[in-house]
Amino acid sequence: MIKRILVAYDGSAPADKAYAFALDLAKKYGADIHVIAVARPPDFGDDVETAAILENSVKHYEKILAPLKAQAASQGLNPHFKVVVGHPAEQIIYCAEEHKADLIVMGHRGKTLFERLRLGSVSKHVIHYAHCAVTVVR
Amino acid sequence: MTETWGLAALWLGLALIAVLISIWLRIATALSEIVVGIVAQLAIGTFIGAAALGADQSWIKFLSGTGAIVLTFLAGAELDPVVFKLKLKEATAVGLMSFLAPFLGCAAAAYYLLHWDFQASWLAGVALSTTSVAVVYAVMLEFGFNKTDYGKTVLAACFVTDLGTVLALGFIFSPFTYKTLIFFGASAIAFTILPWLTPRFFKRYGERPSELEAKYLLLCLFGLGALAAWADSEAVLPAYVTGMVLAGTVGKDHALIRRLRTLTFGLLTPFYFIRAGSFVSMPALLAAPVAFIILLVAKMVTKFAGVYPVTKFYGSPKTEAMYTTLLMSTGLTFGSISALFGLSHHIIDQSQYSLLVVTVIGSAVVPTLIANAFFLPRHLLRLAPEPEKHSAEQKVVAPQLADRK
Numbered sequence: 001m002i003k004r005i006l007v008a009y010d011g012s013a014p015a016d017k018a019y020a021f022a023l024d025l026a027k028k029y030g031a032d033i034h035v036i037a038v039a040r041p042p043d044f045g046d047d048v049e050t051a052a053i054l055e056n057s058v059k060h061y062e063k064i065l066a067p068l069k070a071q072a073a074s075q076g077l078n079p080h081f082k083v084v085v086g087h088p089a090e091q092i093i094y095c096a097e098e099h100k101a102d103l104i105v106m107g108h109r110g111k112t113l114f115e116r117l118r119l120g121s122v123s124k125h126v127i128h129y130a131h132c133a134v135t136v137v138r
Numbered sequence: 139m140t141e142t143w144g145l146a147a148l149w150l151g152l153a154l155i156a157v158l159i160s161i162w163l164r165i166a167t168a169l170s171e172i173v174v175g176i177v178a179q180l181a182i183g184t185f186i187g188a189a190a191l192g193a194d195q196s197w198i199k200f201l202s203g204t205g206a207i208v209l210t211f212l213a214g215a216e217l218d219p220v221v222f223k224l225k226l227k228e229a230t231a232v233g234l235m236s237f238l239a240p241f242l243g244c245a246a247a248a249y250y251l252l253h254w255d256f257q258a259s260w261l262a263g264v265a266l267s268t269t270s271v272a273v274v275y276a277v278m279l280e281f282g283f284n285k286t287d288y289g290k291t292v293l294a295a296c297f298v299t300d301l302g303t304v305l306a307l308g309f310i311f312s313p314f315t316y317k318t319l320i321f322f323g324a325s326a327i328a329f330t331i332l333p334w335l336t337p338r339f340f341k342r343y344g345e346r347p348s349e350l351e352a353k354y355l356l357l358c359l360f361g362l363g364a365l366a367a368w369a370d371s372e373a374v375l376p377a378y379v380t381g382m383v384l385a386g387t388v389g390k391d392h393a394l395i396r397r398l399r400t401l402t403f404g405l406l407t408p409f410y411f412i413r414a415g416s417f418v419s420m421p422a423l424l425a426a427p428v429a430f431i432i433l434l435v436a437k438m439v440t441k442f443a444g445v446y447p448v449t450k451f452y453g454s455p456k457t458e459a460m461y462t463t464l465l466m467s468t469g470l471t472f473g474s475i476s477a478l479f480g481l482s483h484h485i486i487d488q489s490q491y492s493l494l495v496v497t498v499i500g501s502a503v504v505p506t507l508i509a510n511a512f513f514l515p516r517h518l519l520r521l522a523p524e525p526e527k528h529s530a531e532q533k534v535v536a537p538q539l540a541d542r543k
Contacts, residue, residue: 041276043510044165044502047471048212050272052399054279055392086280087510 002029006101007079008092008126009037011064014107018137019068022105023075033079034099035068037061038088058083089125097131104134145192152178153408167403168411168470169502172495175415193416202413203373205406206475207359210304210374212398213471214381215389216271217297218290225287225294232291232448233298236466239444240437241267241306247436252429258486260310265476265494266437266501268303268469271296277465281458288452292462295448297382303472308366308375311485321369325376328362329383337387351394352401372479374472414474414495417481422489423496433497438505441467464505473498 007022009015019035026033039057041050061083072079084091096104108123123136152174160170182190192198222229245263248254254262274296283289312318336354344351358380363373381389388394423430445466449459477494480486486494 040164041273042160042164042166044169044468044506047270047272048209048216048399049166049168049403050270050276051216052396052403054272054276085276091280 002031002102004032004034004099004101004103006092006096006099006104007033007035008088008104008106008122009035009065009068010088010107010109011037011061012107012109014109014137016107018105018107018135019071021135021137023072023077025103025105026077026079027075031102033072033077034095034101035065035079035081036092036095037065037081037083038091039083039085040088041085054085058085089122089129092122092126093129093131102132104130104132106134106136108136108138142197145195145198148191149198149409149412152412156408156412166470166502168407168474169499171408171411172415172418172470172474172499175412176418176420177415178412179416179418180420191416193413198409198413201406201409203363203410204356205402205408205410206478207363207373207377208356208398208402209407209410209471210377210475211355211359211381212395212402213271213300214297214378215385215395216275217382217385217389218293219382219386221290222294222297225291228291229294230298232295232445234302235444235448236269236295236441237267237299237302237444240440241302243440243443244433244436247432251432251436254486254490257311258480258490260306261476261480261485262433262490262494264303264306264310265473265480265498266433266469267299267306268472268476269296269299269441269466270468270470270502271300273465273468274462277462281462288449291452292449296466300469300472301378301382303469303476304372304375304378307476307479308371311479311483312370312372315369317369318371321365321371324365325362325379328358328376329379332358332380333383333387336384340388340391349397351388351391352398355388355398372475374475374479411474414478417478417488418492418495419488420492422492426489426493429493430496430500433493434500434504437497437501438467461509464509467505468502470498470502473501 244266248262249259362376481491
């Protein structure tokens with residue numbers, strides 16, 4: 001039984017698909033939806049710039065999360081939205097634990113080769129470490 | 139003016155390349171600007187001539203110096219004065235430890251292991267003693283520690299650490315004369331008046347398209363900077379303290395801070411960081427790789443010695459304490475400012491400068507790589523949950539998590 005679904009959202013087309021998929025599941029199972037967006041500081045950061053990037057990212061994600069509420073409301077759902085800061089995979093797993101999610105839904109997003117080499121794929125990390133089932137929507 | 143516009147186009151072109159690199163690699167623009175400066179000087183110096191980049195032209199020096207001053211002001215303005223006052227005692231103790239351990243340790247390493255002279259060794263200590271407040275803030279947000287006593291203390295302590303760095307830079311290398319006393323006295327008066335005067339002045343005349351606020355702040359920074367330079371001190375010292383004393387007023391005006399950031403990142407800091415990179419000598423670096431390793435290890439070990447016990451004292455779990463400590467080793471802005479101050483005041487030579495800048499870059503990159511490799515994405519995970527509450531698949535995953543904690 002799926003009671004709580006966590007959606008990892010980054011504004012990309014696969015993330016939109018993942019959100020729509022999660023809404024569909026939530027309707028079928030009567031589950032609660034938690035949507036998180038992760039504002040990521042630069043990997044090798046510096047003083048004022050890191051503060052500016054975080055401020056901008058949080059604002060950006062708050063802006064792109066806003067229309068999702070209306071989309072859910074049109075289907076009679078009322079998800080919880082949150083913008084967090086940190087490494088995407090880690091924050092997704094952490095939030096899933098925090099909200100005792102039964103399922104994590106996320107989009108598959110192709111990263112550059114350098115990013116994959118340096119950080120690994122976010123979805124791969126989530127699948128590897130999550131305490132619950134994970135659905136990656138393509 | 140043809141030469142000036144051409145040079146300006148070249149520098150802005152380099153700045154644009156640096157921004158694109160920082161976006162592709164997800165690194166700080168400051169870091170990519172330094173690296174672009176190093177590569178540009180190497181390439182242009184080889185094919186056209188060392189002076190072609192024009193790093194010593196007076197207008198480039200001015201833009202670069204203004205970039206350092208405004209950037210330092212903005213760094214100081216990030217302080218939360220309420221939390222700082224609340225945690226003053228603990229933050230001072232922690233911040234002093236975080237400053238003194240790398241300051242003394244790195245100075246000792248430079249003096250005894252690299253056989254630098256006395257002044258150059260002190261400068262190495264200053265350049266490698268800093269901590270990037272914003273990077274630590276991001277870590278605290280990640281942990282959710284920014285609202286806890288521990289997080290507030292560590293954050294406030296970072297300002298004390300950087301204050302220690304700018305004070306050391308401002309006073310160790312300047313001769314103590316009547317000028318020092320005048321600089322000290324005038325600065326003290328300015329720092330007392332500014333928090334009272336500034337909000338009233340802005341309320342009466344501010345928020346107009348003429349950008350009175352920016353002009354007023356630049357006047358304060360240039361005036362105090364001139365006084366500092368006259369006393370043979372460093373202009374970033376009053377800039378940082380001005381930022382701190384105005385953090386409760388100007389620092390809270392997000393729209394003004396954003397406008398200042400636009401001016402700073404859009405025009406000023408590219409000149410500062412690219413110029414800082416252009417003085418790095420690659421042959422000098424290739425000739426002394428061991429010296430780089432010694433300085434980098436000295437910085438990381440002494441920062442670890444100064445910060446890790448504090449995080450443990452506050453009861454931070456081992457993985458979180460290690461992660462926080464590793465990321466407290468970064469300090470690009472103040473590190474490069476200190477090194478450039480040393481080079482321009484002939485305290486260090488070009489090869490020592492090159493080593494210091496590359497160590498500062500290394501201290502931003504290496505600890506973060508270690509932190510990401512050994513702690514991500516595991517350091518926030520809790521202990522394995524009760525097996526009976528979870529599915530068969532989770533029962534397989536749970537022991538893996540338990541092993542990693």
